[in-house]
Amino acid sequence: MANVIKLNKGLDINLKGRAEEKKIQLKSNGKFALVPDDFEGVTPKVVVREGDKVKAGDALFVNKQYPEVKFASPVSGTVSAVVRGERRKVLCVKVDADAQQSYVDFGKKDVSKLAGDQVISALLDAGIFGYINQLPYAVSTNPSVKPKAIFVSALRDKPLAASFEYEVEGQMDDFQTGITALSRIANVNLGIGVGSKLAGVKDAEVYEFKGKCPAGNVGVQVNNIDPVNKGEVVWTIGDPTVVLFIGRLFNTGKVDLKRTVALCGSEVKSPAYVDMLVGEELATLLSNSYDASKNVRIINGNVLTGKPTTKEGFLGAHSSEITVIPEGNDADEVLGWIMPRFKQFSVSHSYFSWLLGNKSYVLDARIKGGERHMIMSGEYDKVLPMDIYGEYLIKAIISGDIDRQEALGIYEVSPEDFALAEFVDSSKLELQRIVREGLNILRKENA
Numbered sequence: 001m002a003n004v005i006k007l008n009k010g011l012d013i014n015l016k017g018r019a020e021e022k023k024i025q026l027k028s029n030g031k032f033a034l035v036p037d038d039f040e041g042v043t044p045k046v047v048v049r050e051g052d053k054v055k056a057g058d059a060l061f062v063n064k065q066y067p068e069v070k071f072a073s074p075v076s077g078t079v080s081a082v083v084r085g086e087r088r089k090v091l092c093v094k095v096d097a098d099a100q101q102s103y104v105d106f107g108k109k110d111v112s113k114l115a116g117d118q119v120i121s122a123l124l125d126a127g128i129f130g131y132i133n134q135l136p137y138a139v140s141t142n143p144s145v146k147p148k149a150i151f152v153s154a155l156r157d158k159p160l161a162a163s164f165e166y167e168v169e170g171q172m173d174d175f176q177t178g179i180t181a182l183s184r185i186a187n188v189n190l191g192i193g194v195g196s197k198l199a200g201v202k203d204a205e206v207y208e209f210k211g212k213c214p215a216g217n218v219g220v221q222v223n224n225i226d227p228v229n230k231g232e233v234v235w236t237i238g239d240p241t242v243v244l245f246i247g248r249l250f251n252t253g254k255v256d257l258k259r260t261v262a263l264c265g266s267e268v269k270s271p272a273y274v275d276m277l278v279g280e281e282l283a284t285l286l287s288n289s290y291d292a293s294k295n296v297r298i299i300n301g302n303v304l305t306g307k308p309t310t311k312e313g314f315l316g317a318h319s320s321e322i323t324v325i326p327e328g329n330d331a332d333e334v335l336g337w338i339m340p341r342f343k344q345f346s347v348s349h350s351y352f353s354w355l356l357g358n359k360s361y362v363l364d365a366r367i368k369g370g371e372r373h374m375i376m377s378g379e380y381d382k383v384l385p386m387d388i389y390g391e392y393l394i395k396a397i398i399s400g401d402i403d404r405q406e407a408l409g410i411y412e413v414s415p416e417d418f419a420l421a422e423f424v425d426s427s428k429l430e431l432q433r434i435v436r437e438g439l440n441i442l443r444k445e446n447a
Helices: 116-126 172-183 218-225 241-252 352-356 379-383 390-399 402-407 415-424 431-446
Strands: 003-006 031-034 044-046 059-063 070-072 077-084 090-097 133-135 150-153 188-192 205-210 234-237 258-264 272-277 296-300 307-309 321-326
Touching (some): 150 172, 218 234, 379 390
Parallel strands (some): 150 234, 258 321
Antiparallel strands (some): 031 090
């Protein structure tokens, strides 16, 4: 029986273009790349060279700070390039896949008979440990620091989010194995939605969250179950597909980074799901999927927290959606804000569209306003279901007042927790960037 937690704050944004629960077949072009920036807090050290042959599961780079944390190639093939940017920053490691795939055999294991250290060692060897994050700081975790608990969110509720309930069909054994493996390390808290098929999962304390977005944020769930205090560490998995990665490793002995991705958004001709590997090039997926004559924004992830990309981009390590929406820079609105705007979404009921009920909207990527001084209006608190004062915390981060940041709960938050606040913010501040910079400074100060 799941514990029920009801959240009263939040905001659901109903957008057009939700993926239909059917899968399209995708023939890969064989080009893959693993991007270090997908793993927050990791300074990469590349351990392969151009021309090297690798198997699926071989390390492409390691975390320079913790060299035992490897990051595995999703495919077997030839390393085609190590792409660097300014100051030789590693942007990605590219691999051209073999026609016939080969895998490093890590051996099947019965997780119920393993100790926590053995589970950690297996994840490190296979190069998938780095997919686990931690609070505080919302970064890829340090294997030497044991957590007081592990939090997994299997609830995706952001706009157009891919359904994990659909993805996990036929893979419940792998999910259960992943949860059991994590439970050998520390107590596991699993957050799910109302009526989820995951309510019967064993070896975890299950919590059913009732409420609007961002109830699915793992940080929100931590805050409402067992908040993080200074000096404490919890491991977090906000991307439940990572649990499938872990389960497959122990059930098959191989690294399988396949995930079910939603191709969605108002500009997509036929929104649907597709199976892809982490790091797979998006060109094949996006070919003929939208009207190329239109000016669109392609997002690697969801509309609130994803990153802009192109057809030449690669599927992010934690991306469950590829979203295509209008860019908006070619919009021509007669009379602008004076019009009643029945087709525009408004949080504050400024437009008459709110009278139309649960209507779905086509939103573009425009900010619709300029950055200005922060207004203490309580906007953030309406969409932030956490026991913190969001506006005061943002002000403390901007002013660099570390003592006040700690008192206001910065150890409990991650940038994605402020994604909705950024959406409703009338001051147009980049709240996720501000929170990330604040966490990075605090991490450096406490190192």
